[in-house]
Amino acid sequence: MVDHGIREHATWSASSTARNVHCAGALTLAQFAPPDKESIHAARGTACHQIAEKCLTEGVDASAFLDTVEKTKAHEITIDEELVNSAQEYVDYCRQFMHPPVWYWIEERFSLGDLNPPFDAGGTGDFVTYDEATQTLEIVDLKNGMGVVDVKDNPQLRTYGLGALLHHQDLDVETVKVTIVQPRAPHKDGRIRSETFHVADLVAWTADLLKSMKRSKQAMDEYEAAGGNSVKLDAWAEKWLTPGKCTFCPAEGTCPALRKGAMDVAAVWFDDLDQPRIGNSALDTSPEALARDLDMIPMLEDWIKARRAYAHAQAETGVEIPGYQLSEKIGNRKWVDDPALAARLMAELGLDESAIYADPKLKSPAQMDKLLGAKRKDMIVPFVERPITGTNLVSVDKTSRPPAKTVAQKHFEPQQ
Ligand code: SF4
Numbered sequence: 001m002v003d004h005g006i007r008e009h010a011t012w013s014a015s016s017t018a019r020n021v022h023c024a025g026a027l028t029l030a031q032f033a034p035p036d037k038e039s040i041h042a043a044r045g046t047a048c049h050q051i052a053e054k055c056l057t058e059g060v061d062a063s064a065f066l067d068t069v070e071k072t073k074a075h076e077i078t079i080d081e082e083l084v085n086s087a088q089e090y091v092d093y094c095r096q097f098m099h100p101p102v103w104y105w106i107e108e109r110f111s112l113g114d115l116n117p118p119f120d121a122g123g124t125g126d127f128v129t130y131d132e133a134t135q136t137l138e139i140v141d142l143k144n145g146m147g148v149v150d151v152k153d154n155p156q157l158r159t160y161g162l163g164a165l166l167h168h169q170d171l172d173v174e175t176v177k178v179t180i181v182q183p184r185a186p187h188k189d190g191r192i193r194s195e196t197f198h199v200a201d202l203v204a205w206t207a208d209l210l211k212s213m214k215r216s217k218q219a220m221d222e223y224e225a226a227g228g229n230s231v232k233l234d235a236w237a238e239k240w241l242t243p244g245k246c247t248f249c250p251a252e253g254t255c256p257a258l259r260k261g262a263m264d265v266a267a268v269w270f271d272d273l274d275q276p277r278i279g280n281s282a283l284d285t286s287p288e289a290l291a292r293d294l295d296m297i298p299m300l301e302d303w304i305k306a307r308r309a310y311a312h313a314q315a316e317t318g319v320e321i322p323g324y325q326l327s328e329k330i331g332n333r334k335w336v337d338d339p340a341l342a343a344r345l346m347a348e349l350g351l352d353e354s355a356i357y358a359d360p361k362l363k364s365p366a367q368m369d370k371l372l373g374a375k376r377k378d379m380i381v382p383f384v385e386r387p388i389t390g391t392n393l394v395s396v397d398k399t400s401r402p403p404a405k406t407v408a409q410k411h412f413e414p415q416q
Pocket residue numbers: 019023025026027029241242243244245246249250251252255256257258
């Protein structure tokens with residue numbers, strides 16, 4: 001099975017095409033970004049792809065994986081109904097092509113190497129199918145996220161189409177069709193939507209793609225030629241960085257263009273730190289003023305979020321940030337891991353099964369508090385724990401907790 005967590009490993013991956021075409025300097029800055037930390041949303045997407053692939057290769061339905069656990073790069077995901085439903089919708093769509101005379105390929109990795117691009121470029125098509133009768137090559141892409149993705153003129157999908165075409169030069173292809181299956185994102189064109197184009201259109205688009213790749217390469221060369229000179233690097237950033245498609249850019253936390261954009265927004269509001277322009281004056285509460293501020297807020301918010309995430313990632317690798325420390329993030333209360341827990345609870349609390357279960361699961365500690373009332377709720381304390389779910393980066397002035405260990409420190413701790 002394809003390792004879904006690391007499958008887009010090319011320098012110019014299909015999923016980064018839109019960003020790299022829009023911002024020629026993104027690939028240069030991405031080289032210096034810290035390793036990507038897998039978010040829980042990304043992990044759920046990976047788990048969904050993993051079970052979908054197993055369904056297609058093993059001939060089972062997604063419900064066979066309900067309540068099983070899929071391991072991803074940084075998480076263990078328990079397959080719930082939402083993931084089952086997403087995977088099954090994609091599987092049902094693909095299965096209609098899985099019989100002769102239609103050909104199909106599951107998780108097909110491809111490279112754009114035949115085009116002689118300046119970077120290693122490629123990706124993985126979730127499902128590729130070829131219909132000889134209509135000379136159509138179709139690439140199906142499963143998206144588990146809720147952020148609506150448009151299929152029309154989608155550079156990622158066009159890159160998949162191009163990759164599949166190059167990979168199957170033996171096939172007589174006249175039409176390329178790209179399809180998104182996005183079960184969790186309602187769209188006016190449906191949860192499954194396609195775009196179809198003639199091979200000649202894809203060839204024309206390829207010429208533009210290669211031009212964009214060359215621009216990115218030129219940006220990279222000019223960055224190197226600047227040799228760390230800050231004046232030259234400022235000019236470089238001005239010339240090559242174009243914010244606008246920054247979501248998921250690995251350089252978000254270090255990008256000078258985003259920082260400048262956020263500072264420009266702040267400058268509109270505060271031309272003097274002691275005299276903020278935005279106050280409660282009647283003028284600033286007008287709908288027009290609110291609209292102006294709402295337009296500017298996302299740029300500040302996105303930059304703050306990216307900057308915080310970068311600082312946190314740095315602290316976790318052991319970088320000391322003056323005035324800040326890592327602090328353990330404590331999760332919600334949960335029952336201790338004890339196979340005899342239910343029996344012990346019933347004995348200790350004097351309750352029977354019907355009282356401690358909210359079918360089919362044991363009641364949560366909060367539900368049990370309610371059941372026991374204020375006077376008796378402390379009786380469950382020995383059976384409850386609060387797991388550490390990660391760390392936060394906090395100001396040392398605002399915490400009385402001892403610093404948490406960094407990832408590096410934990411790694412080198414002697415094993416018990
Ligand atoms: S964060 Fe945005 S502007 Fe900066 S390099 Fe990435 S895509 Fe370009």
